[in-house]
Amino acid sequence: MDHSHAPVLEALAAYHDSGQLPFTPPGHKQGRGADPRVKTVLGDAVFRSDVLATSGLDDRMSSGGVLRKAQELMADAVGAEHAFFSTCGSSLSVKSAMLSVAGPDEKLVVGRDVHKSVVSGLILSGVRPIWVDPQWDPDLHLAHPPSAQSFSAALDEHPDARGVLVTSPTPYGTCADLRALAEVCHRRGKPLIVDEAWGAHLPFHPDLPTWAMDAGADVCVTSVHKMGSGLEQSSVFHLQGGLVRPEVLRSREDLLGTTSPNVLVYAALDGWRRQMVEHGRALYDQTLTRAARVRSRIEAIDGLHVHGREDFCGPGRADDLDPLQVIIDITALGTTGYRAADWLRRQHHINLHVADHRRISAQLTHADNDRTTGALLEALDDLVRHAGNLGPAEKVEIPDPAQLRLEQVLLPRDAFFGRVEQVPWQQAADRVAAEMLTPYPPGIPAVLPGQRMNNDVLLYLRSGVDAGMVVPDAADPRVTSVRVAVEE
Ligand SMILES: Cc1ncc(COP(=O)(O)O)c(C=O)c1O
Numbered sequence: 125m126d127h128s129h130a131p132v133l134e135a136l137a138a139y140h141d142s143g144q145l146p147f148t149p150p151g152h153k154q155g156r157g158a159d160p161r162v163k164t165v166l167g168d169a170v171f172r173s174d175v176l177a178t179s180g181l182d183d184r185m186s187s188g189g190v191l192r193k194a195q196e197l198m199a200d201a202v203g204a205e206h207a208f209f210s211t212c213g214s215s216l217s218v219k220s221a222m223l224s225v226a227g228p229d230e231k232l233v234v235g236r237d238v239h240k241s242v243v244s245g246l247i248l249s250g251v252r253p254i255w256v257d258p259q260w261d262p263d264l265h266l267a268h269p270p271s272a273q274s275f276s277a278a279l280d281e282h283p284d285a286r287g288v289l290v291t292s293p294t295p296y297g298t299c300a301d302l303r304a305l306a307e308v309c310h311r312r313g314k315p316l317i318v319d320e321a322w323g324a325h326l327p328f329h330p331d332l333p334t335w336a337m338d339a340g341a342d343v344c345v346t347s348v349h350k351m352g353s354g355l356e357q358s359s360v361f362h363l364q365g366g367l368v369r370p371e372v373l374r375s376r377e378d379l380l381g382t383t384s385p386n387v388l389v390y391a392a393l394d395g396w397r398r399q400m401v402e403h404g405r406a407l408y409d410q411t412l413t414r415a416a417r418v419r420s421r422i423e424a425i426d427g428l429h430v431h432g433r434e435d436f437c438g439p440g441r442a443d444d445l446d447p448l449q450v451i452i453d454i455t456a457l458g459t460t461g462y463r464a465a466d467w468l469r470r471q472h473h474i475n476l477h478v479a480d481h482r483r484i485s486a487q488l489t490h491a492d493n494d495r496t497t498g499a500l501l502e503a504l505d506d507l508v509r510h511a512g513n514l515g516p517a518e519k520v521e522i523p524d525p526a527q528l529r530l531e532q533v534l535l536p537r538d539a540f541f542g543r544v545e546q547v548p549w550q551q552a553a554d555r556v557a558a559e560m561l562t563p564y565p566p567g568i569p570a571v572l573p574g575q576r577m578n579n580d581v582l583l584y585l586r587s588g589v590d591a592g593m594v595v596p597d598a599a600d601p602r603v604t605s606v607r608v609a610v611e612e
Pocket residue numbers: 212213214215216218238239241291294295319321322347357358359566567
């Protein structure tokens with residue numbers, strides 16, 4: 125296919141050139157109605173290209189096939205049979221993917237380290253999760269994706285499960301053995317869905333971890349805004365093989381998605397695909413070299429340790445690691461990742477990605493350069509010099525892996541929508557949660573609706589919040605009280 129074209133961008137340019145005049149949404153009409161103070165901040169370009177997708181970018185019947193052509197080019201670029209653009213983030217795409225495999229009361233085998241958007245999908249749909257434990261590193265207090273063997277065992281125990289969903293890479297950059305997992309699924313005729321929200325860049329360089337489509341997955345979901353050049357909310361889901369029908373996937377997306385997709389998001393997706401096909405290899409050559417240099421510079425700073433493959437990969441741990449997620453252990457500084465991240469933003473205007481009780485992480489992408497990484501290194505040097513002023517690490521009570529494994533006694537849907545009450549956290553042990561309790565980022569729920577809680581997990585969240593953890597989805601975000609199911 126001719127990847128020098130970008131159908132959405134070309135249609136947008138034609139829209140402007142031909143002087144189209146909208147008597148349709150959006151009501152700002154290319155910004156003519158927008159408050160000038162808004163335009164001072166956002167610029168004119170955002171409004172000018174914010175046009176309706178049909179009877180705007182394309183005609184009423186979409187006869188120009190603008191979106192279809194852009195999606196075909198995307199599929200071709202990454203070696204999928206079909207690609208679908210979504211403007212509602214992977215939060216929506218992952219739900220569409222799940223619902224194309226399983227329906228209400230049907231079983232789906234799911235890694236327990238999934239993002240909260242998957243749990244929302246379970247709540248809304250009534251799909252019955254069969255949880256598979258991640259591979260827990262008790263020394264690093266970190267979960268890696270579950271092993272293919274664990275998924276295999278779950279499928280043996282639940283032969284009626286409709287398919288498997290795994291997250292890879294995790295927000296920490298660690299990857300599942302997707303080839304082995306695809307084999308485990310396909311041996312039984314089950315589809316494999318990969319939540320590859322953090323992996324939109326993987327198809328474009330051979331030294332990056334294996335791309336889910338290459339590993340044989342049936343559906344994979346990517347957030348192009350996370351690691352690529354997409355605008356926020358841009359997501360693509362990719363499909364191959366005969367286990368999930370494209371029209372089924374499309375109908376699930378139609379069920380959940382907006383009827384007013386943002387053309388700016390489509391345009392950036394289209395441009396990203398062309399950029400990657402034409403320049404991806406060279407851009408990631410440079411980015412990977414830069415990442416290696418930054419990693420060793422950080423490692424050389426006293427008190428900081430950058431996690432590499434030697435820490436994260438191997439038997440019982442992850443299969444691979446995306447080196448662009450630079451995960452830094454700061455235990456030696458005697459403070460928490462929360463405090464360090466806040467200090468770096470306050471003092472150096474550096475915003476980090478994941479911060480937890482003992483780590484901070486910096487995400488590198490093809491957009492970084494000597495100036496940005498230089499500023500990061502300088503700020504980290506300064507962090508170490510000022511570590512003594514940050515205040516001591518408040519103790520976060522990390523539970524044993526066994527205590528993190530909560531029994532799912534009700535369907536997430538039933539617990540969430542059933543009768544509930546709010547009880548003090550000290551009284552919530554042994555009660556069934558009716559809400560998600562999710563440290564964010566990375567957004568992996570520690571507790572989800574329908575699970576019977578224990579004291580260890582509650583203490584983890586309570587002590588975590590006191591130390592700086594954010595639990596935004598809780599009815600009481602300070603977790604001094606918890607929403608629980610009223611059991612008859
Ligand atoms: C693993 C994973 N899946 C899905 C999502 C949702 O993606 P989005 O923010 O594009 O909706 C996230 C977001 O952080 C994520 O980490």
